[in-house]
Amino acid sequence: MDDPRDLVVMRPEGLYCPAGDFHIDPWRPVAHAVITHGHGDHARAGMGRYHCLDSCLPVLRWRLGEQDYHAHAPGEAFTLGRARVSLHPAGHVLGSAQVRIEVGGQVWVASGDYKRQPDPTCDAFEPVACDVFITEATFALPVYRWPDTAAVCDEIVQWRHACAERGETAVLYCYALGKAQRVLAELRGRGEPPVLLHGAVAAGVAVYRDAGIAMVDTEAVSEQPRDQDTAGRLVIAPPSAAGSAWLRRFRRAQQGFASGWMRLRGNRRRRNYDRGFVLSDHADWPALLQTIAQTGARRIIATHGNTDALIRHLREHDVAAEAFHTAYGEET
Numbered sequence: 001m002d003d004p005r006d007l008v009v010m011r012p013e014g015l016y017c018p019a020g021d022f023h024i025d026p027w028r029p030v031a032h033a034v035i036t037h038g039h040g041d042h043a044r045a046g047m048g049r050y051h052c053l054d055s056c057l058p059v060l061r062w063r064l065g066e067q068d069y070h071a072h073a074p075g076e077a078f079t080l081g082r083a084r085v086s087l088h089p090a091g092h093v094l095g096s097a098q099v100r101i102e103v104g105g106q107v108w109v110a111s112g113d114y115k116r117q118p119d120p121t122c123d124a125f126e127p128v129a130c131d132v133f134i135t136e137a138t139f140a141l142p143v144y145r146w147p148d149t150a151a152v153c154d155e156i157v158q159w160r161h162a163c164a165e166r167g168e169t170a171v172l173y174c175y176a177l178g179k180a181q182r183v184l185a186e187l188r189g190r191g192e193p194p195v196l197l198h199g200a201v202a203a204g205v206a207v208y209r210d211a212g213i214a215m216v217d218t219e220a221v222s223e224q225p226r227d228q229d230t231a232g233r234l235v236i237a238p239p240s241a242a243g244s245a246w247l248r249r250f251r252r253a254q255q256g257f258a259s260g261w262m263r264l265r266g267n268r269r270r271r272n273y274d275r276g277f278v279l280s281d282h283a284d285w286p287a288l289l290q291t292i293a294q295t296g297a298r299r300i301i302a303t304h305g306n307t308d309a310l311i312r313h314l315r316e317h318d319v320a321a322e323a324f325h326t327a328y329g330e331e332t
Helices: 054-064 149-165 179-187 199-210 245-249 265-271 285-295 307-316
Strands: 009-011 014-017 022-024 032-034 049-053 069-072 078-080 083-089 097-103 106-110 132-137 169-173 195-197 218-220 234-237 253-258 275-277 299-305 320-324
Touching (some): 049 083, 054 199, 179 234, 199 218, 307 320
Parallel strands (some): 049 069, 169 234, 253 275
């Protein structure tokens, strides 16, 4: 049974704030939704009204079309029911937010997805003090520790050069919202030739460019002559393109995947990629623990991912911890 003092509880539609009568990233239609970011497992069509960061608005319009949007500046307080709500940068993707809720002097923060590494495509994560912190736990195992982003991008450039020497195209799979744009922004200024984009990635890149995000030059694969030799070119495509007929247009190709899942070699082998690049838009184990400490929260609620490991670790260090079982998953 719910504790009437709790500011956020679980409902069949998702995380619900009774005092404000709104849901956070609901997975079923509701009247009032506060959206943390535009990935498909967090932002869905069918809501009556959407609240989001102003920088998230172009992403939601791209993903969901025109809806009843209410955009807010970072840190701007607004009232829903009896709750005072504000949205704060989460550092995950363009427009990603944490949700701060205050009722009667009690403060809860729902993190959404977040990372602590620098990213030129979105505002950096902002620690928010609170009594209760609802944190993602996607990579909540000690084995997940991210290397320096610049070093990973050096590896991508070296891989492209190696493919050129062998007469191969370097096809890099990245999520179409966030990861692809981050790679393109990191490659800017490295003297790289224009990167070729799958159509599903090109649409999101256009949204980021319109938002003023600087990236390396790009060209659409669909606009290239069918008989053009793409050996030595870097191509960015969504993971769904792996094994598809689209891939046949490249005479010889190596396939790589940029993801935190590539931290484990077994994941790369199971997915049959030639190369894995450890680049994640989520917090790794040290960043999760750092963030939890910075919030000062006395109670932690973990959602989606390796929640058991995180809860066990926190309890061993005398931190009250539990889990919400949500319908969030891998971004698509």
